[in-house]
Structure formats: structure tokens, C-alpha cells
Amino acid sequence: MKTTFFSGLLIVTGLFACQPNPKTESSATSESTSQTAGASVISLSAQEFASKSSAGTVIDVRTAGEVAQGKIADALEIDYYSPNFLDQVSQLPKDQELYLYCAVGARSEEAARLLIQQGYTKVYHLQGGIQGWSQEGMAVVR
Secondary structure, eight states, X not given: OHHHHHHHHXXXXXXXXXXXXXXXXXXXXXXXXXXXXXXXXXXXXXXXXXXXXGGSEEEEOSOHHHHTTOXXXXXXXXXXXXXXXXXXXXXXXTTSOEEEEOSSSHHHHXXXXXXXXXXXXXXXXXXXXXXXXXXXXXXXXX
16 A cells, blocks of 8 residues: 555656746747846847947946946946846836847846846847957947
């Protein structure tokens, strides 16, 4: 009787463990996009970012100290680590094109995914961040 009970419990536990995680199932990643619930974070090279970002709002998600070292001209400064990051971003229309960048790309991609989760539909992220931007010879202002 105990063996049957434990065997059944093991099978049920195994079934739940094998169920896909709804968070990971609804998001798929590739080299250029990260999708969540029908919207995608689109990763752009420095050249693509430069040519497309004039159609929307560029957001520098780095800290004030990092921004002081130089930034992309006309970028809004909204520190991703700030406790009011979402409050500041929420003032922007959800259907507006948002172009995010950070130092090397990881933080802006994370911020972009968060914005997609918040209902933003046109979110772009700069691959390689401002370091990649500078390496491509793109202008940085202080």
C-alpha cells in the first residue's frame, strides 16, 4: 500500500515537473529578438540603431555616473536601477518606439524585456551598448 502511494505521488510530481513553465513558453529568444506575449524586443546593431532611433525615443538606462562619461545625443536618462524606473517610463506612450541602451547591452535588454511585460509594443535594444556604439565610430556627447 505504501509503495503504491509513493509510486503514485512520484508520478504526479513528475508530471507537474515536466509541464512547461508559462513564463518561458511565452518567450522565445534568438540572436535578434526576444518575444513575450506577442511583442518582441528587437536587438539592433549600432548602424541599425543609429538609422532607426530617430523614429522614437532613445533611453539611456545607465546610472548617472556612467552617463557622465558620455551618452548618445538627445537620449533620455532613466536609470534602470532607480526605484522609480517604471514610474518614469510609464509616462511614455506604450505604442511609441523605445530605443534602449546601456554600457554593454545586458541591462538594456533586461529593461526592454521588462517594458514588453508592462505592455510596450515597440521596444528596441542596442547590441553591445554604448561601448559597441563607440567602437563603431558613432558619436557620443558629454
